[in-house]
Amino acid sequence: MTTQPFTVADVMTKKVVAVLPGAEFKEIVTTMERCQVTAVPVVEGEGRVVGVVSEADLLLKEEFHDHRLGLVEQMRHLDATAKAGSRRAEDLMTSPAVTIAPEASLPQAARLMAAHRIKRLPVVDASGAIQGIVSRSDLLKVFLRPDDDLAAEVRHSVIEHLFPLSHREVEVRVDAGVVTLFGEVRDSALIPLAARLARTVEGVVDVRCDLTTQGRT
Incomplete structure (x- = not known):
C-alpha cells in the first residue's frame, strides 16, 4: 500500500537505449530494431540528453528519397528536407528534447506527451543527465x-x-x-x-x- 502519488521514477524504464550525436543512420536503425524501440535519446558527455531520434525522423529519408521538390515546397519543408539529406544523429534528431524530471507526477507526464504529440519522454536529473525513459504504456502500469x-x-x-x-x-x-x-x-x-x-x-x-x-x- 502507498499513500504517496506515483511519480515518473516509479514507472519509468531505467535501462535506456541511447546513441551518441555521431551515430550513423544505419547504426540508429539497427539499434532501434535490435532493442524493439521506436525512438532513442541522443546523449553526449556524461549522459546529457541533447535530442531524440524517432522513426518519424528517419522515415523522412524514405519520404523524400525519389521526390524532387520545387523551391517553394523546399522552403515549406526546410527542416524535413534537411533531415532527409542527413545521416548522423546530431542532424537527424529533434532538439531540444522534451524531457521530464523523475519526481514529476504521472498526470504531468501524460499532459506533456499530449501537448507535444509524442509517445515517450527521456527522464533527466537536474543536470540533464538521463535517468530513464517513460512511455505511454509505462503510465498505464498503475492500473495493474x-x-x-x-x-x-x-x-x-x-x-x-x-x-x-x-x-x-x-x-x-x-x-x-x-x-x-x-x-x-x-x-x-x-x-x-x-x-x-x-x-x-x-x-x-x-x-x-x-x-x-x-x-x-
Whole structure:
C-alpha cells in the first residue's frame, strides 16, 4: 500500500537505449530494431540528453528519397528536407528534447506527451543527465495494481481520514479497479468528497459510491 502519488521514477524504464550525436543512420536503425524501440535519446558527455531520434525522423529519408521538390515546397519543408539529406544523429534528431524530471507526477507526464504529440519522454536529473525513459504504456502500469492494494489505500487515505468516527461502518470493495463504497457515515456532506478522493487514488478505474448517512436510507 502507498499513500504517496506515483511519480515518473516509479514507472519509468531505467535501462535506456541511447546513441551518441555521431551515430550513423544505419547504426540508429539497427539499434532501434535490435532493442524493439521506436525512438532513442541522443546523449553526449556524461549522459546529457541533447535530442531524440524517432522513426518519424528517419522515415523522412524514405519520404523524400525519389521526390524532387520545387523551391517553394523546399522552403515549406526546410527542416524535413534537411533531415532527409542527413545521416548522423546530431542532424537527424529533434532538439531540444522534451524531457521530464523523475519526481514529476504521472498526470504531468501524460499532459506533456499530449501537448507535444509524442509517445515517450527521456527522464533527466537536474543536470540533464538521463535517468530513464517513460512511455505511454509505462503510465498505464498503475492500473495493474492489485485490487487488495487499492482497497487498502482507499480505506486508509480516504475513509479513515474523512470518517474517523464511523469508518468501521464503511466497506470498501474493489473489482477490476472499480471501487465500491457502501455503509453508513455520520456526515452526509463528506460523501461526495469521499467519492472524488477515491477516484484520485493511483490505479482506480472508477468509483461507485453507495454511502448513506447513519439513521437514513
